[in-house]
Amino acid sequence: MTAAEQSRPGTATRALVAAVAVLAVLLLGAAVGLLIRLPGSDNASVPAKDSVDVGFSQDMAVHHVQGITMANTARDKTTNQAIRQLAFDIESTQLEQVGRMKGWLTLWGMPEQSPDGTHMKWMATASHHSAGTTSSAGKAGLMPGMASSEELARLRSLSGTEFDVYFLQLMLRHHQGGAPMAEYAATHAGQNVVRTLADNMLKSQSSESEYMKQLLTERGAAPLQ
Template identity: 55%
Template sequence: MTSDTRGSRTWVLVAALVAVLLVGAAAGMLITTARGGGEDAPPSADSVDVGFAQDMRMHHLQAVTMAGIERDRTADPTLRGLAFDIESTQLAQASEMAGWLTVWVQPDLPAPGAGHMGWMSEGGTHAHSNGEGGTTTGAVQRMPGMASTDELNKLRKLSGAELDVLFLQLMLRHHEGGLEMAQYAAEHAAKGYVRNLADKIVKSQEAETSMMKTLLSQRGAQPLPSP
């Protein structure tokens, strides 16, 4: 293991610990307000707030996995930095969402087999991506942009330029797939702090999406099909 790798892992651990501390502080404030009842009462299990937190947390955790693979294996300092930024940012955000769900007394991930994105349906009238290139007004079994097990296994086996290109392709598609959920939550979540985080996710992932398209073009590669 190189000194750069050890250093990167140390910073990720530090970022994770800071995130946990911040979540703990946020949880304390949320508990205080939740006890007041009324408008500060926890959102229901079928709300946009809970659905977004569960689904986006799951979406983020796969991004953390892919970014960790790239950070450990790439020889490109630009991509190592990008992977570290994605890994640390989305780990902190996933921890924040886990804190909300704990305070709301909700599972930190969707129930197995329950599907995803049903909270975006607005009574079955709002169409959203079905994860297969089409649209639906109900829950989906695979969120847009999520990499398959085969794709993740391939990423783990590659090195050099092939690794970098596949990472950029998978992460670009992943970011684009998550934007729809974040945009919806930024507009429809009941809690201001949920809308605020969703808006931050939209802005940061739009910026990173633009950057990754440029990096792919520089390597003579094209994005994967849209989610």
């Protein structure tokens, strides 16, 4: 074994470093979330357990975790610099946002996930949501845009251009599926910080979605139907 090989970090070391980095980002996001109680930062009232604020924070955190998982896979497997950078941007942004939402839930004394395992009930009770979200509101299972376990397994099995295309297709669908939730929360959440975060998500993911469509076109591929 050469000196370079002996000095190269092993898989376990890289995994530990990655885990520490993830924890640091989550703690930072949680700390930012806790700042809503500082004077002048936002309304200090605690939203109800069935509010848009709580439901959005719970569901979007779950939704984001899958996006982070796919982005992390892409960072490890792709050989394309543009896709690696996109995956890094998605992973780092959504990690911070998950930490922020979990910080709010902790501050409000709410569970990190819906206790009964259903999603989007916070959208089902009002008449303002779009028809596209009605069928998914208040149901258990995958939220719109989320990949199945079979699709994730297929993604991990691919390489090269096939991997890049399938990653872009899954992540584009993931962004599009989460957009109605962000749009609804940006309009109907009671906490200003929640509305602002949801609006920022909608804007950044809309931009990323257009970019992913462009990358798919360059590869002679189309979004998933």
